[in-house]
Amino acid sequence: MFELPEFVTLARQFNDTLTGKRIAKGSLDPSPGKFVWFNRTPREFASLTQGKVVGKSSARGKWLITDVIPGYVLVLGECGGRVVFHPPKAPMPKKIHLKITFDDGSFLTATTQMWGAMELYVKGQEQEREYIRDMRPTPTDPEFTFEYFSNLIADVVQGPKRSVKGLLTQDQLIPGLGNAIAQDIMFKARLHPRHPVEDLDKAQKRRLYRSITGTVKEVVRQGGRYDERDLFDRPGGYVRLMDKNAVGRPCPDCGTKVQKIQYLGGACYFCSSCQT
Numbered sequence: 310m311f312e313l314p315e316f317v318t319l320a321r322q323f324n325d326t327l328t329g330k331r332i333a334k335g336s337l338d339p340s341p342g343k344f345v346w347f348n349r350t351p352r353e354f355a356s357l358t359q360g361k362v363v364g365k366s367s368a369r370g371k372w373l374i375t376d377v378i379p380g381y382v383l384v385l386g387e388c389g390g391r392v393v394f395h396p397p398k399a400p401m402p403k404k405i406h407l408k409i410t411f412d413d414g415s416f417l418t419a420t421t422q423m424w425g426a427m428e429l430y431v432k433g434q435e436q437e438r439e440y441i442r443d444m445r446p447t448p449t450d451p452e453f454t455f456e457y458f459s460n461l462i463a464d465v466v467q468g469p470k471r472s473v474k475g476l477l478t479q480d481q482l483i484p485g486l487g488n489a490i491a492q493d494i495m496f497k498a499r500l501h502p503r504h505p506v507e508d509l510d511k512a513q514k515r516r517l518y519r520s521i522t523g524t525v526k527e528v529v530r531q532g533g534r535y536d537e538r539d540l541f542d543r544p545g546g547y548v549r550l551m552d553k554n555a556v557g558r559p560c561p562d563c564g565t566k567v568q569k570i571q572y573l574g575g576a577c578y579f580c581s582s583c584q585t
């Protein structure tokens with residue numbers, strides 16, 4: 310599934326490649342299954358997009374928001390899979406949930422893996438959507454300072470007990486992070502996934518903060534993770550340190566064998582000697 314760096318990468322590529330293109334035809338899969346969230350019928354989507362022009366795109370958390378001018382925005386969120394630009398006459402992927410053909414014959418397709426939103430709103434109304442409304446600052450926002458992060462932790466410890474993995478991946482406390490990038494963030498911060506948030510000392514908080522912002526920045530710089538694809542169907546350049554390929558191999562820092570546990574709805578990969 311895409312996480313913040315993949316959405317930032319897609320937004321940049323949308324801006325470079327799609328901005329200014331006029332929509333000839335927009336279509337939605339008439340039978341997408343219940344895990345693809347549409348807010349329009351295929352007929353509405355086609356009539357509302359026809360003749361409109363693609364404007365600017367931006368990413369917030371796990372959401373990509375694209376102006377469809379005049380008056381609308383296309384929202385792709387909480388998804389994974391493929392969001393791909395195709396030149397004119399390129400072969401059509403087998404299974405697609407959304408297709409937008411431009412008047413120069415090029416087209417955009419989106420196919421989500423598992424679940425995801427593909428929605429069209431009157432501009433501004435997307436801000437009222439669940440998960441976008443009241444979204445906290447994300448690690449690429451200027452408001453995501455160490456002071457903000459310390460205050461977030463102070464709030465979190467007032468609630469139910471949380472671990473570092475819970476802080477990183479649950480309840481959109483830090484929007485845009487997911488189970489994949491969280492593994493490397495915890496490794497670089499030298500924190501065990503189960504480490505209680507309430508026990509973090511000042512130095513650990515600072516390390517965790519630096520690891521969150523530094524890792525996100527690095528994955529963005531490399532165009533996303535190697536196991537996800539960009540707008541041109543190319544894999545990202547960021548190879549994770551801690552993922553399924555690392556299990557049983559020596560930790561890059563100390564040589565201890567990397568372990569795997571199932572914890573909080575997903576696998577964790579970590580070094581039991583570096584991460585405490």
Ligand SMILES: [Zn+2]
Nearest residue numbers: 560563580583
């Ligand atoms: Zn280690």
